Amino acid sequence: MNPMRNSGRVFTLSRFAIYFEMVAQAGSIRQAANVLNVSPSAVNRQILAVEQEMGTLLFHRHSTGLSLTSAGELLLATIRGGKRDFEAFQTRLSALSGLHGGLVTMAVVEAVSDRFIPDILSEISKDYPRVEFSVKTMDFKSIWQSVSRNEVDFGISLLDSEKSSRRVRVVSTLQAPIGFVVRPDHPLAAWKETRLTHVLGSRLIVPDATLAVGAAIREGLLTQNVEIKPAFSCNRIVSIKALVRSGLGVALLTQADVIDEEKSGELCFVRITQSDIKPLCFALTHNTQRQLSAAAHATLDLISRNFHALSMADAASSHPDTMP
Structure with a gap:
């Protein structure tokens, strides 16, 4: 041959x-x-x-x-x-x-793990019904570390919680003003904004300093030289909202904490004006060295679009009447 x-x-x-x-x-x-x-x-x-x-x-x-x-x-x-x-x-x-399964992993702060993320997953699962989603609720510093170490597909944390890293890319951000959260039958519910001093005589429900919002509130109060004596303090956002629903007082939280409750009319958010309490800035991040699946990309894009929509809605309602 x-x-x-x-x-x-x-x-x-x-x-x-x-x-x-x-x-x-x-x-x-x-x-x-x-x-x-x-x-x-x-x-x-x-x-x-x-x-x-x-x-x-x-x-x-x-x-x-x-x-x-x-x-x-x-x-x-x-x-x-x-x-x-x-x-x-x-x-x-x-x-x-993402066509025949796979896993999408994310690490998020509690503020978005309660209702915001479940709503996102409910929508994305329609296009990727066989994809498994893993949601880990962590403190904001651990989330940045987890994304930096390439342990998750993406994270939602606070923008200024850690030093920036070349490997961590900020995809989108959401400014979350801090204000009062009340029931619809509370007198404050009729207002969009009020001064901090207006509620100093009320029974206050505050997040403790282990939560980012609690730390921001305390920092702002120290700057203003204002002292408040809360009736309740708690390290769980869910528990704080439950106390408000029970009529036990007025809570201090971010607007992001009550996105869905505002939509449903279950709770009302009232901005704080003339205050040194700065809004929190949530950041959607991912590791640039990680290869994302189609499902992970779609989830990332959907969260980014929701961040943008919420920011636009916030800007549109940023000049309401203020309670004296």
Whole structure:
């Protein structure tokens, strides 16, 4: 036979590979052709052509059928190995594109883990029903560290909570003013803004300093030289809102903490004017070295669009009447 020509020819995933594997399995060209629903001569031509091109026999021909030569056994193992590798590639590609499953991971502060993120996931799951989502509620410093170490697809934390990193990209931000949260039947509910001093005689519910909003409130009060004596302090946003619903007082929180309660009319948010209590700035971040799946990209984009929409709504309502 002629020596091998065109050594770069790829046999795996080709018609020859299909014919060759079936003949090896059946031990007969005729039986293989019947299974493949092609003519025996077409199968035989493929095998003879490759044997000639490779310069070696792939089958021993017997009166009772065919059996693989050593070269044939090696080629069969190579073809089957190539098939397994290609199938594994397809599986990983499907997971990467988010079409057939996969996992989207995120680390978020409690302010958005209660209702904002579930609403986002409810919408994104319609397009990616087989994707699993993992939501980890962390303190703001741990979130920046987790994103920086490439442990999650993205995070929602505070913009100024950690030193910037080249690996961490801020995709979008949301300014969250701090104000009073009350029930709809509270006298403050009729107003959009009021001064801090207006509620100093009320029973106040405040987040403790372990929460970012609690730390910002205390810093602002110190700057203004204002002292408040809360009736309740709590380290859970959910618990603070529950106390407000029970009519136990007026809470100090960010507007982001009560996004959905405002929409439903369950609670009301009243801005604080003429105050040194600065708004919190939430940041949507991801690690630039992380390859995001289609589902993770879609989730990131949806959160970014919601941040933008909330910022626009906040800007539109930033000049209401103020209670004296």
